[in-house]
Amino acid sequence: MVELVISTGVKGLDSLIENGLPFKSIIHIYGESGTGKSTLAIQCAKNCVLKGWKVLILDNERTCSSERLKKICETKFAEIAESIFVYEPSSFKNQAETIDDLEKYVSDKTKMIIIDTFTTHYRLALTEKSKENVLLNKELNRQMAILKNLAIQFDLIVLITNQVRGSLKGGKTKNGIEPVAAAILNYWADYEIQLSYLPDRQMGRRTATIMKQPTDLKKIPIEFSLMDEGIRDFE
Numbered sequence: 420m421v422e423l424v425i426s427t428g429v430k431g432l433d434s435l436i437e438n439g440l441p442f443k444s445i446i447h448i449y450g451e452s453g454t455g456k457s458t459l460a461i462q463c464a465k466n467c468v469l470k471g472w473k474v475l476i477l478d479n480e481r482t483c484s485s486e487r488l489k490k491i492c493e494t495k496f497a498e499i500a501e502s503i504f505v506y507e508p509s510s511f512k513n514q515a516e517t518i519d520d521l522e523k524y525v526s527d528k529t530k531m532i533i534i535d536t537f538t539t540h541y542r543l544a545l546t547e548k549s550k551e552n553v554l555l556n557k558e559l560n561r562q563m564a565i566l567k568n569l570a571i572q573f574d575l576i577v578l579i580t581n582q583v584r585g586s587l588k589g590g591k592t593k594n595g596i597e598p599v600a601a602a603i604l605n606y607w608a609d610y611e612i613q614l615s616y617l618p619d620r621q622m623g624r625r626t627a628t629i630m631k632q633p634t635d636l637k638k639i640p641i642e643f644s645l646m647d648e649g650i651r652d653f654e
Contacts, residue, residue, distance in 0.1 A: 425470065425531065425576060428462045430652050431641035435629050436610060442530065442574050445567055445607055447631075449581040449598040450614030455625050455645040456580040457482040459614070460533050461491050462649045463578055468502040469495070472530035476505045477517060479539040491649045502528075511540035511555070518562045521569060530575045532566065537579040538599040559600055563607040579604070609633060615640070624653060 424439030433439045440446055440463060448456050461483060464474040476483050483505050492499045504524065508514040521532065541559050545552055566577045581604060583596040598604055598611075605611065611631035617624050626640040642653040 425463060425467045425472075427459065427650075428466055429459075429627070429641075429643050429650055431643065432612070432627050435627075435637070435639065435641065436632065440576050440578070440610075442576055443571050444576060444609040445563075445570055446576060446578045447581060447598070447604050447608035447611045448578065448614065449583055449611070451583055451596070451616065454614035454616060455643075455650055456614055457487075457535050458491070458645060459650050460535050460578055460580055461487065463576075464503055464531060464533055465492050465495075465499055465649075467531045467576075468499045470530075471528075473502045473504070473526065473528045474531045474533065475521065475524060475529060476503060477514065477532075477534040478505050478507050479514065479534065480536050481507065482535055490647045493648065508540060511544040511558070514540050515558060515562060518565050521565070525569065525573050525575070529573065531578060532569065532575060533578045533580075534566075535580045536582055537604070538581055542582070542599060556600070556603065560603050560607075563603060567607050579608075605631065617642070 424437055424441050426433055426439045448459060450456055457480065464476065467474050485500070488500060488503070489496045506517055508517050541555060544555055569575065570577045581598045583598055585596060608631060610629065613628045613630050615626045615628065617626060623645050624642060625645050626642050628638055628640040629636065630638065644651045644653050
């Protein structure tokens with residue numbers, strides 16, 4: 420029997436979702452730089468491969484280096500690396516082209532697509548001309564629609580990480596920040612997870628809060644430890 424979820428590797432976080440990341444869904448992980456977004460994404464890829472599946476990664480931030488994979492995968496690096504396929508889009512246009520072609524690379528063994536960071540090239544392409552930005556927003560929305568279709572059609576998980584910016588919404592956001600292109604990503608995402616520093620910004624300690632999920636939303640932050648080897652439950 421095929422398991423319906425992939426563990427994040429953090430029991431506290433898994434327990435707040437569906438005991439793991441569910442298939443047929445888009446997971447949107449966002450937070451400030453250094454909160455553990457890329458590390459969590461790679462750890463989820465590792466856990467997916469250890470279940471016998473394959474993973475496609477669009478590495479916009481060039482964070483999925485062999486050195487980083489080795490630290491997170493440890494003694495199973497060689498085994499895991501064989502089932503992770505990394506693409507490095509060079510621009511927003513190239514990202515669009517890559518997403519358009521993703522279906523060609525999805526096999527019956529592919530159960531996760533990761534894009535880290537989804538809005539990197541989009542943000543670089545933004546200008547002071549509102550008409551051009553409207554077109555960029557339409558293109559970003561189109562890409563999310565394709566990813567949603569892939570998640571449903573191929574019974575897989577799409578995990579995207581995202582940067583944040585200051586919010587004008589005040590109390591409606593956590594810590595006064597919101598994800599880049601918040602409205603577009605919130606519309607398509609099934610789950611949204613915000614990673615944050617603790618108030619005193621303690622070294623190696625972060626929090627994860629579920630900000631959106633289909634049912635029974637409880638914005639209860641859980642603490643976790645962030646290390647070179649991955650993310651662990653805080654003890």
